[in-house]
Amino acid sequence: QAEVVFFASREPMLGKSITLRQILDAKTPEQAANLAYRELPIRYAQRILQIEALPEWQASRELVEVHRLYSENFKDIRLVELDVKELEPFTEVIETIKGRMKEVIPMLATAMRNLQWADGYSEAAIVQWLDAFFLSRIGTEMLTSQYMASAKPDAVALRRRRVGVVDFACDPVNICEQAARHARKLVKQHYDESADVEIVVESGVGGKSSFEIESRIRFPYVPNYLFYIMVELLKNSARATVEAQQENPGQRRPIVITVGADRREVAIRVWDQAGGIPFHAAEKVWSYMYSTASKAAREFDEQGTPLAGYGVGLPLSRLYARYLGGALYLQSMPGVGTCAYLYLKRLESEAREELPERSSVSSCSLV
Numbered sequence: 001q002a003e004v005v006f007f008a009s010r011e012p013m014l015g016k017s018i019t020l021r022q023i024l025d026a027k028t029p030e031q032a033a034n035l036a037y038r039e040l041p042i043r044y045a046q047r048i049l050q051i052e053a054l055p056e057w058q059a060s061r062e063l064v065e066v067h068r069l070y071s072e073n074f075k076d077i078r079l080v081e082l083d084v085k086e087l088e089p090f091t092e093v094i095e096t097i098k099g100r101m102k103e104v105i106p107m108l109a110t111a112m113r114n115l116q117w118a119d120g121y122s123e124a125a126i127v128q129w130l131d132a133f134f135l136s137r138i139g140t141e142m143l144t145s146q147y148m149a150s151a152k153p154d155a156v157a158l159r160r161r162r163v164g165v166v167d168f169a170c171d172p173v174n175i176c177e178q179a180a181r182h183a184r185k186l187v188k189q190h191y192d193e194s195a196d197v198e199i200v201v202e203s204g205v206g207g208k209s210s211f212e213i214e215s216r217i218r219f220p221y222v223p224n225y226l227f228y229i230m231v232e233l234l235k236n237s238a239r240a241t242v243e244a245q246q247e248n249p250g251q252r253r254p255i256v257i258t259v260g261a262d263r264r265e266v267a268i269r270v271w272d273q274a275g276g277i278p279f280h281a282a283e284k285v286w287s288y289m290y291s292t293a294s295k296a297a298r299e300f301d302e303q304g305t306p307l308a309g310y311g312v313g314l315p316l317s318r319l320y321a322r323y324l325g326g327a328l329y330l331q332s333m334p335g336v337g338t339c340a341y342l343y344l345k346r347l348e349s350e351a352r353e354e355l356p357e358r359s360s361v362s363s364c365s366l367v
Protein backbone atom coordinates (compact mmCIF):
# COMPACT_ATOMS: atom_id res chain seq x y z
CA GLN A 1 0.00 0.00 0.00
CA ALA A 2 2.85 2.39 0.82
CA GLU A 3 4.23 1.68 -2.62
CA VAL A 4 0.87 2.47 -4.20
CA VAL A 5 0.78 5.84 -2.44
CA PHE A 6 4.36 6.57 -3.47
CA PHE A 7 3.70 5.81 -7.14
CA ALA A 8 0.42 7.64 -7.19
CA SER A 9 2.18 10.77 -6.02
CA ARG A 10 4.40 10.74 -9.09
CA GLU A 11 3.03 12.31 -12.17
CA PRO A 12 3.14 10.37 -15.39
CA MET A 13 6.26 11.31 -17.38
CA LEU A 14 7.73 13.25 -14.49
CA GLY A 15 5.09 15.91 -14.59
CA LYS A 16 4.19 15.74 -18.22
CA SER A 17 1.72 13.79 -20.21
CA ILE A 18 2.88 11.93 -23.28
CA THR A 19 2.64 13.32 -26.77
CA LEU A 20 1.78 11.33 -29.83
CA ARG A 21 5.39 11.86 -30.90
CA GLN A 22 6.69 10.02 -27.86
CA ILE A 23 4.34 7.16 -28.58
CA LEU A 24 5.47 7.15 -32.22
CA ASP A 25 9.07 7.17 -31.04
CA ALA A 26 8.52 4.01 -29.02
CA LYS A 27 8.82 1.92 -32.17
CA THR A 28 10.84 -1.01 -30.99
CA PRO A 29 9.51 -3.49 -28.44
CA GLU A 30 12.31 -2.40 -26.08
CA GLN A 31 11.33 1.28 -26.24
CA ALA A 32 7.63 0.53 -25.90
CA ALA A 33 8.36 -1.78 -22.97
CA ASN A 34 10.39 0.91 -21.21
CA LEU A 35 7.63 3.46 -21.66
CA ALA A 36 4.95 1.08 -20.37
CA TYR A 37 7.12 -0.12 -17.49
CA ARG A 38 7.74 3.41 -16.31
CA GLU A 39 4.21 4.78 -16.82
CA LEU A 40 1.82 1.96 -15.93
CA PRO A 41 2.52 1.58 -12.18
CA ILE A 42 1.96 5.31 -11.65
CA ARG A 43 -1.34 5.25 -13.46
CA TYR A 44 -2.64 2.08 -11.83
CA ALA A 45 -1.69 3.42 -8.41
CA GLN A 46 -3.57 6.65 -9.04
CA ARG A 47 -6.73 4.75 -10.01
CA ILE A 48 -6.45 2.59 -6.87
CA LEU A 49 -6.41 5.76 -4.76
CA GLN A 50 -9.22 7.26 -6.80
CA ILE A 51 -11.42 4.32 -5.81
CA GLU A 52 -10.28 4.46 -2.19
CA ALA A 53 -11.22 8.12 -2.06
CA LEU A 54 -14.87 7.20 -2.58
CA PRO A 55 -16.75 6.99 0.68
CA GLU A 56 -17.97 3.45 1.32
CA TRP A 57 -16.47 2.05 -1.86
CA GLN A 58 -16.10 -1.27 -0.09
CA ALA A 59 -19.87 -1.65 -0.04
CA SER A 60 -19.95 -1.89 -3.82
CA ARG A 61 -19.20 -5.30 -5.27
CA GLU A 62 -18.07 -3.81 -8.57
CA LEU A 63 -15.80 -1.18 -7.00
CA VAL A 64 -14.15 -3.83 -4.84
CA GLU A 65 -13.61 -5.96 -7.94
CA VAL A 66 -12.14 -3.12 -10.03
CA HIS A 67 -9.91 -2.16 -7.07
CA ARG A 68 -8.69 -5.75 -6.93
CA LEU A 69 -7.98 -5.85 -10.68
CA TYR A 70 -5.98 -2.62 -10.55
CA SER A 71 -4.07 -3.82 -7.47
CA GLU A 72 -3.13 -6.99 -9.32
CA ASN A 73 -1.99 -4.98 -12.33
CA PHE A 74 0.14 -2.82 -10.06
CA LYS A 75 1.67 -5.82 -8.33
CA ASP A 76 2.35 -7.71 -11.57
CA ILE A 77 4.07 -4.81 -13.27
CA ARG A 78 6.13 -4.00 -10.17
CA LEU A 79 7.24 -7.60 -9.74
CA VAL A 80 8.19 -8.36 -13.32
CA GLU A 81 11.79 -7.79 -14.19
CA LEU A 82 12.22 -5.74 -17.31
CA ASP A 83 15.01 -7.32 -19.29
CA VAL A 84 15.17 -5.89 -22.80
CA LYS A 85 17.04 -8.94 -24.01
CA GLU A 86 14.33 -11.31 -22.86
CA LEU A 87 10.93 -9.62 -23.14
CA GLU A 88 8.78 -12.74 -22.97
CA PRO A 89 7.94 -12.45 -19.24
CA PHE A 90 7.03 -8.79 -19.70
CA THR A 91 4.84 -9.65 -22.68
CA GLU A 92 3.04 -12.24 -20.57
CA VAL A 93 2.33 -9.69 -17.85
CA ILE A 94 0.98 -7.19 -20.37
CA GLU A 95 -1.24 -9.86 -21.92
CA THR A 96 -2.60 -10.81 -18.50
CA ILE A 97 -3.28 -7.15 -17.70
CA LYS A 98 -5.07 -6.60 -20.99
CA GLY A 99 -7.31 -9.59 -20.33
CA ARG A 100 -8.06 -8.37 -16.82
CA MET A 101 -9.14 -4.91 -17.95
CA LYS A 102 -11.87 -6.02 -20.35
CA GLU A 103 -14.82 -5.65 -17.98
CA VAL A 104 -13.73 -2.51 -16.17
CA ILE A 105 -15.87 -0.04 -18.08
CA PRO A 106 -19.24 -1.83 -17.75
CA MET A 107 -18.44 -2.70 -14.11
CA LEU A 108 -17.70 0.89 -13.18
CA ALA A 109 -20.70 2.21 -15.08
CA THR A 110 -22.90 -0.22 -13.13
CA ALA A 111 -21.22 0.64 -9.82
CA MET A 112 -21.73 4.36 -10.29
CA ARG A 113 -25.31 3.93 -11.45
CA ASN A 114 -26.04 2.04 -8.22
CA LEU A 115 -24.22 4.65 -6.16
CA GLN A 116 -26.27 7.41 -7.67
CA TRP A 117 -29.55 5.66 -7.06
CA ALA A 118 -28.67 4.44 -3.59
CA ASP A 119 -26.95 7.49 -2.17
CA GLY A 120 -28.18 10.38 -4.21
CA TYR A 121 -24.77 11.46 -5.45
CA SER A 122 -24.97 14.30 -7.91
CA GLU A 123 -24.93 13.31 -11.51
CA ALA A 124 -22.26 15.85 -12.45
CA ALA A 125 -19.92 14.53 -9.77
CA ILE A 126 -20.34 11.00 -11.04
CA VAL A 127 -19.71 11.99 -14.65
CA GLN A 128 -16.55 13.76 -13.51
CA TRP A 129 -15.36 10.77 -11.52
CA LEU A 130 -15.95 8.37 -14.40
CA ASP A 131 -14.45 10.75 -16.99
CA ALA A 132 -11.25 10.89 -14.92
CA PHE A 133 -11.14 7.13 -14.47
CA PHE A 134 -11.90 6.27 -18.09
CA LEU A 135 -9.53 8.88 -19.49
CA SER A 136 -6.76 7.24 -17.52
CA ARG A 137 -8.00 3.85 -18.75
CA ILE A 138 -7.63 5.05 -22.36
CA GLY A 139 -4.05 6.07 -21.56
CA THR A 140 -3.05 2.75 -20.01
CA GLU A 141 -4.82 0.88 -22.80
CA MET A 142 -2.80 2.91 -25.32
CA LEU A 143 0.45 2.01 -23.55
CA THR A 144 -0.30 -1.72 -23.37
CA SER A 145 -1.63 -1.83 -26.94
CA GLN A 146 1.38 0.05 -28.21
CA TYR A 147 3.66 -2.45 -26.53
CA MET A 148 1.77 -5.48 -27.87
CA ALA A 149 1.64 -4.03 -31.37
CA SER A 150 5.38 -3.47 -31.42
CA ALA A 151 6.23 -6.79 -29.76
CA LYS A 152 3.94 -8.80 -32.03
CA PRO A 153 3.34 -6.77 -35.16
CA ASP A 154 0.79 -8.38 -37.42
CA ALA A 155 1.13 -8.65 -41.17
CA VAL A 156 -1.20 -5.74 -41.82
CA ALA A 157 0.79 -3.41 -39.59
CA LEU A 158 4.01 -4.35 -41.31
CA ARG A 159 2.67 -3.73 -44.78
CA ARG A 160 1.12 -0.38 -43.89
CA ARG A 161 2.63 2.71 -42.44
CA ARG A 162 1.78 1.77 -38.93
CA VAL A 163 3.77 2.33 -35.80
CA GLY A 164 2.00 0.14 -33.31
CA VAL A 165 -1.55 1.42 -32.94
CA VAL A 166 -0.75 4.74 -34.60
CA ASP A 167 -1.13 5.30 -38.33
CA PHE A 168 1.31 7.93 -39.59
CA ALA A 169 -0.96 8.72 -42.50
CA CYS A 170 -4.42 8.13 -41.13
CA ASP A 171 -7.03 8.99 -43.77
CA PRO A 172 -10.10 10.42 -42.00
CA VAL A 173 -12.34 10.39 -45.09
CA ASN A 174 -11.66 6.71 -45.58
CA ILE A 175 -12.41 5.97 -41.93
CA CYS A 176 -15.67 7.95 -42.15
CA GLU A 177 -16.66 5.84 -45.15
CA GLN A 178 -15.87 2.62 -43.27
CA ALA A 179 -17.85 3.85 -40.26
CA ALA A 180 -20.79 4.76 -42.51
CA ARG A 181 -20.86 1.26 -44.00
CA HIS A 182 -20.70 -0.25 -40.54
CA ALA A 183 -23.50 1.97 -39.20
CA ARG A 184 -25.78 1.03 -42.09
CA LYS A 185 -25.11 -2.64 -41.42
CA LEU A 186 -26.04 -2.15 -37.75
CA VAL A 187 -29.28 -0.42 -38.74
CA LYS A 188 -30.28 -3.35 -40.94
CA GLN A 189 -29.41 -5.82 -38.19
CA HIS A 190 -31.26 -3.89 -35.54
CA TYR A 191 -34.44 -2.99 -37.43
CA ASP A 192 -34.82 -5.04 -40.57
CA GLU A 193 -33.44 -5.27 -44.07
CA SER A 194 -35.78 -2.60 -45.35
CA ALA A 195 -34.56 -0.02 -42.85
CA ASP A 196 -31.89 2.13 -44.36
CA VAL A 197 -30.23 5.47 -43.88
CA GLU A 198 -28.46 7.51 -46.49
CA ILE A 199 -25.01 8.63 -45.41
CA VAL A 200 -22.98 11.03 -47.53
CA VAL A 201 -19.29 11.67 -46.94
CA GLU A 202 -17.83 14.88 -48.34
CA SER A 203 -14.42 16.37 -47.78
CA GLY A 204 -13.01 19.84 -47.84
CA VAL A 205 -10.11 18.93 -50.08
CA GLY A 206 -10.12 21.01 -53.24
CA GLY A 207 -10.84 24.30 -51.51
CA LYS A 208 -8.39 27.10 -51.92
CA SER A 209 -7.04 27.01 -48.40
CA SER A 210 -3.56 26.14 -47.30
CA PHE A 211 -4.00 22.43 -47.78
CA GLU A 212 -4.73 22.86 -51.47
CA ILE A 213 -1.64 20.90 -52.37
CA GLU A 214 -2.94 17.85 -50.59
CA SER A 215 -4.95 15.40 -52.60
CA ARG A 216 -6.20 13.74 -49.44
CA ILE A 217 -6.18 14.71 -45.81
CA ARG A 218 -3.76 12.55 -43.86
CA PHE A 219 -2.48 12.91 -40.32
CA PRO A 220 -0.87 10.80 -37.62
CA TYR A 221 -3.61 9.33 -35.48
CA VAL A 222 -5.00 6.18 -33.91
CA PRO A 223 -7.45 4.93 -36.56
CA ASN A 224 -9.24 2.72 -34.02
CA TYR A 225 -10.22 5.77 -31.98
CA LEU A 226 -11.54 7.67 -34.96
CA PHE A 227 -13.52 4.64 -36.13
CA TYR A 228 -15.00 4.15 -32.66
CA ILE A 229 -16.07 7.80 -32.36
CA MET A 230 -17.56 7.92 -35.86
CA VAL A 231 -19.53 4.70 -35.42
CA GLU A 232 -20.86 5.98 -32.11
CA LEU A 233 -21.99 9.31 -33.59
CA LEU A 234 -23.51 7.59 -36.62
CA LYS A 235 -25.34 5.03 -34.47
CA ASN A 236 -27.09 7.88 -32.67
CA SER A 237 -27.84 9.83 -35.82
CA ALA A 238 -28.97 6.73 -37.70
CA ARG A 239 -31.26 5.49 -34.95
CA ALA A 240 -32.92 8.89 -34.66
CA THR A 241 -33.17 9.13 -38.46
CA VAL A 242 -34.83 5.73 -38.84
CA GLU A 243 -37.32 6.62 -36.12
CA ALA A 244 -38.07 9.96 -37.78
CA GLN A 245 -38.48 8.21 -41.13
CA GLN A 246 -40.94 5.76 -39.63
CA GLU A 247 -42.99 8.57 -38.18
CA ASN A 248 -42.89 10.69 -41.27
CA PRO A 249 -42.07 8.61 -44.33
CA GLY A 250 -41.39 10.17 -47.66
CA GLN A 251 -39.05 12.85 -46.45
CA ARG A 252 -35.40 12.40 -47.42
CA ARG A 253 -33.13 12.66 -44.39
CA PRO A 254 -29.55 12.03 -45.45
CA ILE A 255 -26.84 12.11 -42.78
CA VAL A 256 -24.02 14.27 -44.09
CA ILE A 257 -20.44 13.84 -42.91
CA THR A 258 -18.09 16.67 -43.82
CA VAL A 259 -14.34 16.40 -43.28
CA GLY A 260 -12.17 19.48 -43.34
CA ALA A 261 -8.63 20.30 -42.30
CA ASP A 262 -5.98 22.95 -42.13
CA ARG A 263 -2.36 22.49 -41.11
CA ARG A 264 -3.17 22.21 -37.42
CA GLU A 265 -6.51 20.47 -37.17
CA VAL A 266 -8.83 17.96 -38.72
CA ALA A 267 -12.53 18.67 -38.21
CA ILE A 268 -15.41 16.31 -38.86
CA ARG A 269 -19.05 17.34 -38.80
CA VAL A 270 -21.89 14.84 -38.68
CA TRP A 271 -25.21 16.44 -39.53
CA ASP A 272 -28.45 14.52 -39.18
CA GLN A 273 -31.99 15.65 -39.88
CA ALA A 274 -33.80 13.59 -37.29
CA GLY A 275 -35.49 16.36 -35.37
CA GLY A 276 -32.80 17.28 -32.84
CA ILE A 277 -32.22 16.23 -29.26
CA PRO A 278 -35.27 16.88 -27.04
CA PHE A 279 -34.64 19.56 -24.46
CA HIS A 280 -35.16 17.17 -21.54
CA ALA A 281 -32.53 14.80 -22.94
CA ALA A 282 -29.84 17.39 -23.64
CA GLU A 283 -28.07 16.90 -20.30
CA LYS A 284 -28.27 13.14 -20.46
CA VAL A 285 -26.33 12.76 -23.69
CA TRP A 286 -22.98 12.95 -21.88
CA SER A 287 -24.04 10.97 -18.87
CA TYR A 288 -22.98 7.39 -18.28
CA MET A 289 -26.28 6.70 -16.58
CA TYR A 290 -28.71 6.75 -19.45
CA SER A 291 -28.99 5.29 -22.84
CA THR A 292 -30.27 7.76 -25.42
CA ALA A 293 -32.10 4.86 -27.06
CA SER A 294 -35.76 4.40 -26.36
CA LYS A 295 -36.65 1.91 -23.66
CA ALA A 296 -38.06 -0.44 -26.28
CA ALA A 297 -34.80 -0.41 -28.19
CA ARG A 298 -32.92 -1.27 -25.01
CA GLU A 299 -35.21 -4.11 -24.07
CA PHE A 300 -34.75 -5.54 -27.54
CA ASP A 301 -31.55 -7.01 -26.21
CA GLU A 302 -30.63 -6.91 -22.55
CA GLN A 303 -26.94 -7.00 -23.33
CA GLY A 304 -27.25 -3.60 -24.86
CA THR A 305 -27.82 -3.74 -28.57
CA PRO A 306 -25.12 -2.74 -31.01
CA LEU A 307 -27.32 0.22 -31.79
CA ALA A 308 -28.32 1.22 -28.27
CA GLY A 309 -25.35 0.22 -26.16
CA TYR A 310 -24.89 0.77 -22.45
CA GLY A 311 -25.18 4.49 -22.73
CA VAL A 312 -21.42 4.90 -22.38
CA GLY A 313 -20.71 5.35 -26.09
CA LEU A 314 -21.01 9.11 -26.39
CA PRO A 315 -19.19 10.06 -23.19
CA LEU A 316 -16.44 7.59 -24.08
CA SER A 317 -16.21 9.04 -27.59
CA ARG A 318 -15.69 12.48 -26.13
CA LEU A 319 -12.88 11.09 -23.96
CA TYR A 320 -11.21 9.44 -26.96
CA ALA A 321 -11.35 12.80 -28.73
CA ARG A 322 -9.95 14.65 -25.72
CA TYR A 323 -7.29 12.07 -25.02
CA LEU A 324 -5.01 13.38 -27.77
CA GLY A 325 -5.98 17.02 -27.45
CA GLY A 326 -9.19 17.03 -29.49
CA ALA A 327 -12.80 17.83 -28.67
CA LEU A 328 -16.32 16.66 -29.41
CA TYR A 329 -19.41 18.88 -29.29
CA LEU A 330 -23.06 18.33 -30.05
CA GLN A 331 -25.44 21.05 -31.17
CA SER A 332 -29.14 20.41 -31.49
CA MET A 333 -31.29 22.36 -33.89
CA PRO A 334 -34.73 21.87 -32.32
CA GLY A 335 -37.21 20.25 -34.63
CA VAL A 336 -34.64 19.93 -37.39
CA GLY A 337 -31.60 17.87 -36.53
CA THR A 338 -28.35 17.45 -34.67
CA CYS A 339 -24.83 18.49 -35.54
CA ALA A 340 -21.81 16.79 -34.02
CA TYR A 341 -18.42 18.48 -34.35
CA LEU A 342 -15.26 16.48 -33.85
CA TYR A 343 -11.92 18.31 -33.76
CA LEU A 344 -8.62 16.46 -33.77
CA LYS A 345 -5.12 17.88 -33.47
CA ARG A 346 -3.04 17.38 -36.51
CA LEU A 347 0.52 17.89 -35.33
CA GLU A 348 1.84 15.02 -33.33
CA SER A 349 3.81 17.25 -31.00
CA GLU A 350 0.59 19.09 -30.19
CA ALA A 351 -1.58 16.03 -29.76
CA ARG A 352 -0.70 15.73 -26.11
CA GLU A 353 -2.25 13.14 -23.92
CA GLU A 354 -4.91 14.60 -21.67
CA LEU A 355 -4.84 13.14 -18.18
CA PRO A 356 -7.22 13.39 -15.26
CA GLU A 357 -6.51 16.31 -12.98
CA ARG A 358 -4.55 15.42 -9.92
CA SER A 359 -7.35 16.67 -7.71
CA SER A 360 -9.63 13.95 -8.96
CA VAL A 361 -7.25 11.45 -7.44
CA SER A 362 -6.78 12.53 -3.89
CA SER A 363 -9.55 14.84 -2.90
CA CYS A 364 -12.45 13.29 -4.69
CA SER A 365 -15.69 13.99 -3.02
CA LEU A 366 -18.93 13.06 -4.61
CA VAL A 367 -21.24 15.47 -2.89
Ligand code: W6P
Pocket: 233, 236, 237, 240, 241, 272, 274, 275, 276, 277, 285, 292, 314, 330, 337, 338, 340
Ligand atom coordinates in the same frame (compact mmCIF):
# COMPACT_ATOMS: atom_id res chain seq x y z
C1 W6P B 1 -30.10 12.69 -32.46
C2 W6P B 1 -29.73 12.36 -31.04
C3 W6P B 1 -28.24 12.31 -31.13
C4 W6P B 1 -27.28 12.07 -30.17
C5 W6P B 1 -25.94 12.09 -30.53
C6 W6P B 1 -25.55 12.35 -31.84
C7 W6P B 1 -26.51 12.60 -32.80
C8 W6P B 1 -27.85 12.58 -32.45
N1 W6P B 1 -28.97 12.79 -33.23
O1 W6P B 1 -31.22 12.85 -32.88
